[in-house]
Amino acid sequence: DAGVTQSPTHLIKTRGQQVTLRCSPKSGHDTVSWYQQALGQGPQFIFQYYEEEERQRGNFPDRFSGHQFPNYSSELNVNALLLGDSALYLCASRGVGQETQYFGPGTRLLVL
């Protein structure tokens, strides 16, 4: 079992560009959540996907959007990147009826 995987591991973009981050959940998990973690901060919830629909959303602007595919994998898209979007982006998955989330290693995004 590979656990939660994310790609890419690191990414450098410039302001105004768009980025897509990818996540494959742990085997048997169907719910995927995305978090943004700035340096020295706790993770901030972006949104959660289940059955290919966004089920919950945190306080993030519409520039942040996502998608979940039939195989439960997910993408996070961020448009019109700002310097403040620089952070570690974490994906977490969990199974039906479970409260425990399993996190991937994250994607480190740097916006210049």
Add this chain to the structure above:
Amino acid sequence: SQKIEQNSEALNIQEGKTATLTCNYTNYSPAYLQWYRQDPGRGPVFLLLIRENEKEKRKERLKVTFDTTLKQSLFHITASQPADSATYLCALQGSAGNNRKLIWGLGTSLAVNP
């Protein structure tokens, strides 16, 4: 608004001692409280979950208490080892709807010195 506070300063302890980390919260009634470990540049790793109707939970050298009256959880690592050095995060979760999203503290950095 909901607020979670963890020990703001880093905790330095000697190997073999018990580390105690604190998580306090306000304006929230969580159904669950979770503790995670995070190493630099890595994703958080789940350690323990405790429910609102549970007072204490243990797992090997780890112990978590949950006092919903004080709105506080304590996380203990007994017989600490240098390998326990990491940042420890607490996260709260409600029971239904949009409250089910995890709300996180900033974390407490623990250093166990040999």
